[in-house]
Amino acid sequence: MAKAKSDPFSLEQGKKLMDWLNASADFQGATKWFDGSVLLASDGNILWLKVYSGQVIDVHDKPSPFGFTFALKATGEDWTRLLKAERNELLACTGSGKIQVEGNQLEFMRLTKAAIVLVDGLRALG
């Protein structure tokens, strides 16, 4: 079944997310020294974002053969709760395991600010 266009992990929303992040000074600053990719997964739906030197330069709705630097994975229900919450509770979710961080844990830590801004973007577009 095709994803609803308003689904935060649809390709259409992914492209809007790319534009939102690329307009964010916080995201640009936080990812200025990053050459990697971030995978977002929700109940099997996937967004893969390629990030280089402060910009999202590509987005896909399927896994990339390049893999990912780190991934944030959760159930649709937990993502919805995060995106609709009063404030961005990403770190509480990763801390409690509601959102699983996979891949390079060290890079995730280094890119903490970027991950938070990424979720800000999802929340803003949600």
Next chain:
Amino acid sequence: MPPITGRYVTVQGHRIFLDQVEGGDRGQILCVHTAGMSSLEWRFILPVLGKLGYHMLAPDLPGHGKSLTHHWQAIESIHDYAEILCNLMHSLGFKRPILIGCSIGGDIVLDMAVNHPDDFSAIVCCEAGIRNHTFSDDLLERGREDAGIPGFHEMNFYRAATLCGRSTPPSRVQEVQWMRRRGDPKILIHDLLGWNRHDLTESIGRIVCPTLLIKGEDDPAISEEMVERTAQAIRGAELQTLPGVGHFPMVEFDGFADLVAGFLNRHGL
């Protein structure tokens, strides 16, 4: 020894913590700490000079130690820090205090004395000078974002040991390292940006009060030449080089307070 006590004051909206020793009315001394650190650096000095009758004050600069900044942003201007401290002195009713500063604290006391030449009885400037652009601009600019300098905190912990001199007791080296580790890396980055940009070349001649420059011989953070140039540019300045001592003479060298007291005595202070 007289005890060190602490209190808070608000200056230009910044909530400033002060360590103090109410030694007496021989004179008032303000001590300014190094980049990324706090008033803890002066804990060996405050009681000794306080016992000699000086009223001692060591603030945590805004954003350091227990001091807050009112706008939640790091300050990266030596002159801005200097003006905050001048306002602090004024608000406390200090009359022509003596200033002692080390590293950015040294730059700050030079800036205070340049811009308010009649307001201070004497200055002691350690490990600093007219201009000390000694760090990589690329590294510091990258450091505006934590992601640009991973491991910076740990790097600073190990670097702190190499900033100390060959003769520094191991316990004092550990104390310097521990103080470094507990500071905010972002605050340190902004302090070093200020250090790099500090330049009193055109105005240093305005300093008229008795001046003592102190240089740890083993301090890699500033060269002998930079400090000598500063001494030559300030009328009547004295220069004391300390063999075996590094970037933190007030922590590393037990004779520091006596050295300062001797200088003040020579000038009737």
